[in-house]
Amino acid sequence: MLNKYDTIYQQLAKEIDDGKRLPGEKLPSEHELTELFATSRETIRKALKLLSEHGYIQKIRGKGSIVLDRSTFDFPVSGLVSFKELAHKLGDDVITTVHSLQKISANDFLQKQLGCDAEEPLWAVVRARKISGESIILDKDYFLEEYVPNLTKEICQDSIYEYVEKTLGLTISFAKKEMFVTEATEEDKQYLDLQNYDLVVVVRNYVYLDNAVLFEYTESRHRPDKFRFVDFARRNR
Amino acid sequence: MLNKYDTIYQQLAKEIDDGKRLPGEKLPSEHELTELFATSRETIRKALKLLSEHGYIQKIRGKGSIVLDRSTFDFPVSGLVSFKELAHKLGDDVITTVHSLQKISANDFLQKQLGCDAEEPLWAVVRARKISGESIILDKDYFLEEYVPNLTKEICQDSIYEYVEKTLGLTISFAKKEMFVTEATEEDKQYLDLQNYDLVVVVRNYVYLDNAVLFEYTESRHRPDKFRFVDFARRNR
DNA sequence: CAGTGGTCTAGACCACGCT
DNA sequence: GCGTGGTCTAGACCACTGA
Numbered sequence: 001m002l003n004k005y006d007t008i009y010q011q012l013a014k015e016i017d018d019g020k021r022l023p024g025e026k027l028p029s030e031h032e033l034t035e036l037f038a039t040s041r042e043t044i045r046k047a048l049k050l051l052s053e054h055g056y057i058q059k060i061r062g063k064g065s066i067v068l069d070r071s072t073f074d075f076p077v078s079g080l081v082s083f084k085e086l087a088h089k090l091g092d093d094v095i096t097t098v099h100s101l102q103k104i105s106a107n108d109f110l111q112k113q114l115g116c117d118a119e120e121p122l123w124a125v126v127r128a129r130k131i132s133g134e135s136i137i138l139d140k141d142y143f144l145e146e147y148v149p150n151l152t153k154e155i156c157q158d159s160i161y162e163y164v165e166k167t168l169g170l171t172i173s174f175a176k177k178e179m180f181v182t183e184a185t186e187e188d189k190q191y192l193d194l195q196n197y198d199l200v201v202v203v204r205n206y207v208y209l210d211n212a213v214l215f216e217y218t219e220s221r222h223r224p225d226k227f228r229f230v231d232f233a234r235r236n237r
Numbered sequence: 238m239l240n241k242y243d244t245i246y247q248q249l250a251k252e253i254d255d256g257k258r259l260p261g262e263k264l265p266s267e268h269e270l271t272e273l274f275a276t277s278r279e280t281i282r283k284a285l286k287l288l289s290e291h292g293y294i295q296k297i298r299g300k301g302s303i304v305l306d307r308s309t310f311d312f313p314v315s316g317l318v319s320f321k322e323l324a325h326k327l328g329d330d331v332i333t334t335v336h337s338l339q340k341i342s343a344n345d346f347l348q349k350q351l352g353c354d355a356e357e358p359l360w361a362v363v364r365a366r367k368i369s370g371e372s373i374i375l376d377k378d379y380f381l382e383e384y385v386p387n388l389t390k391e392i393c394q395d396s397i398y399e400y401v402e403k404t405l406g407l408t409i410s411f412a413k414k415e416m417f418v419t420e421a422t423e424e425d426k427q428y429l430d431l432q433n434y435d436l437v438v439v440v441r442n443y444v445y446l447d448n449a450v451l452f453e454y455t456e457s458r459h460r461p462d463k464f465r466f467v468d469f470a471r472r473n474r
Numbered sequence: 475c476a477g478t479g480g481t482c483t484a485g486a487c488c489a490c491g492c493t
Numbered sequence: 494g495c496g497t498g499g500t501c502t503a504g505a506c507c508a509c510t511g512a
Contacts, residue, residue: 003500029478040502042279045479058410058449061479062510066449069352115306173295177468181418181438181461199436199461201418212295212303224418224436224461231414231468240481266497277483282498298498299490478510488500 005046008037012047016056016067023069027057030065095130098156099191103145110142113206113217121145125156126191131226134193138200138221147215173210179203179229188221201227242283245274249284253293253304260306264294267302332367335393336428340382347379350443350454358382362393363428368463371430375437375458384452408447415441416466425458438464 002010015021028036033044048065051057057065105119114120122142129137141160143151147170155163164170184192184200192200200221207216239247252258265273270281285302288294294302342356351357359379366374378397380388384407392400401407421429421437429437437458444453 005500031478040504042503043501046500048479055413058445058447059479060447060449060510061508062477064478064510068449176292177466179416179464179466179468181436181464197436199418199434208295210295211297212305227416227418229416229466231416242481268496268498277485279484280482283481285498296498297491299492299496301497475512476510477512479508481505481507483505484503486500486502489498491497492495 004037004039005043005050008033008039008044008047009050012051013054013056016051016070021067023067025067026063027065027067093132096157097128097130097135098153099126099128101125101151101153101156110217113204114142114144115214116144123148123151125151125160127156128191134223135191136193136223136226138188138191140219140221142217144213144215147209147213170215171210173208173212175208176206177203178206181224184221192221192223194223197224199224203229241274241276242280242287245270245276245281245284246287249288250291250293253288253307258304260304262304263300264302264304330369333394334365334367334372335390336363336365338362338388338390338393347454350441351379351381352451353381360385360388362388362397364393365428371460372428373430373460373463375425375428377456377458379454381450381452384446384450407452410445410447410449413443415443418461421458429458429460431460434461436461440466 012021012027021027027033027048030041030044030048033048034041037044048057048059051065052059055068055070058068059065102124104122104124106114106116106122108118110116110122111118111120114122116122121144123145125139125141125143127139127141128135129139131137143160148164148168151160151163161172165172179201181199181201184194184198188194188200194200201224203220203222205216205218205220206214207218209215249258249264258264264270264285267278267281267285270285271278274281285294285296288302289296292305292307294304296302339361341359341361343351343353343359345355347353347359348355348357351359353359358381360382362376362378362380364376364378365372366376368374380397385401385405388397388400398409402409416438418436418438421431421435425431425437431437438461440457440459442453442455442457443451444455446452
């Protein structure tokens with residue numbers, strides 16, 4: 001069972017998704033929702049905050065909460081989405097090839113990225129992602145070994161996140177992403193079907209556990225024509 | 238004067254920025270902060286929520302609020318940042334050239350992007366942004382004329398957002414961004430110093446007013462080597 | 475003016491971490 | 494068991510909107 005406010009959020013979100021509440025319409029007032037759900041106003045407000053953060057409604061002081069048109073927001077969400085989830089949503093067939101899996105010590109670059117000690121033991125994984133027959137993405141992952149004692153090719157073939165969260169019981173709390181374009185390296189050219197492109201889009205991902213430890217640094221290198229990112233940003237975040 | 242919780246947020250953020258509270262340290266507990274700021278716990282919690290949403294702290298149930306290391310987060314923020322603000326933060330000299338400014342009617346593409354009526358009257362502005370002597374970004378903006386009755390070259394030269402918000406009194410509430418890489422068009426080549434690059438990074442920006450009206454569609458076309466984006470994503474957003 | 479959402483309060487109980 | 498943050502309540506006053 002979820003929180004009360006989360007339950008209310010999900011119900012209202014579903015009603016909007018199902019077309020029971022149409023864009024442009026107003027939701028019942030907070031006062032009315034309080035009675036509808038037999039709860040307090042602050043709880044209703046938390047649910048409405050979630051709806052507005054997910055682009056379902058917009059709250060306007062003095063007027064009410066207006067249902068938004070999410071039809072233009074239908075691309076897989078920004079935020080922390082694993083490659084596997086993303087591919088699944090796109091309905092594409094994805095094949096992962098593990099090119100290397102080894103224990104290393106942090107070099108200067110990784111020490112800086114992970115903010116860890118010099119020589120800190122790390123897992124280094126290099127994987128290529130093939131979509132519809134073409135190698136499109138090169139994933140280079142670095143984990144603190146301390147948190148991930150065992151790692152096998154099979155796990156890397158599947159989803160490392162799933163292993164980390166479900167099997168190891170670690171909780172990922174948030175991630176910072178950084179994106180830029182740079183020249184393709186020899187490694188990119190070796191593992192990706194770059195066609196004639198000599199640039200790649202690099203997405204750097206810094207992943208934190210719920211104990212505030214930065215435990216993973218990932219670099220995803222995308223063939224430029226297949227890259228896409230969506231961000232849904234509220235003002236004054 | 239701001240809200241109480243916003244004031245508390247800003248004070249704590251400043252203390253962290255100034256190094257008075259160091260990464261890894263814990264903030265005082267919510268109970269202690271309640272007494273420190275002579276306020277209620279929910280108000281403190283709103284301030285802490287802001288801190289955690291901006292990457293200043295991480296809250297851990299049963300333990301406390303830990304100050305994070307924001308030193309790797311120092312690049313200008315994701316979200317709705319106008320070009321002018323961004324350039325200002327970077328401390329660069331920026332020159333804007335207005336290449337065209339005209340009233341048009343929505344064509345099929347713009348009708349789709351803005352979700353407006355066919356033939357809806359729009360402003361169309363094309364501007365190039367020169368940073369340190371090089372034309373790096375081509376901005377193509379389309380506004381609903383209904384909301385922006387007058388637009389002059391001088392306003393476009395300066396900041397359209399400032400004009401819209403300060404002079405017209407409209408409030409921008411949020412934006413959706415979409416990013417991808419594509420081949421440079423003739424227009425890109427004409428207005429940008431693309432060197433040998435034949436790709437551009439396109440950022441599509443959908444801007445909403447606080448009355449839930451989508452009133453602007455902007456396409457920013459960046460020279461790939463000068464493009465950079467940072468996203469700070471909490472889980473389950 | 476009545477009705478809306480925005481802020482704030484002072485309490486309560488719960489789930490979790492640590493010792 | 495104690496202190497932490499997470500949820501929830503029932504009220505209050507304010508700022509804004511629209512008739």
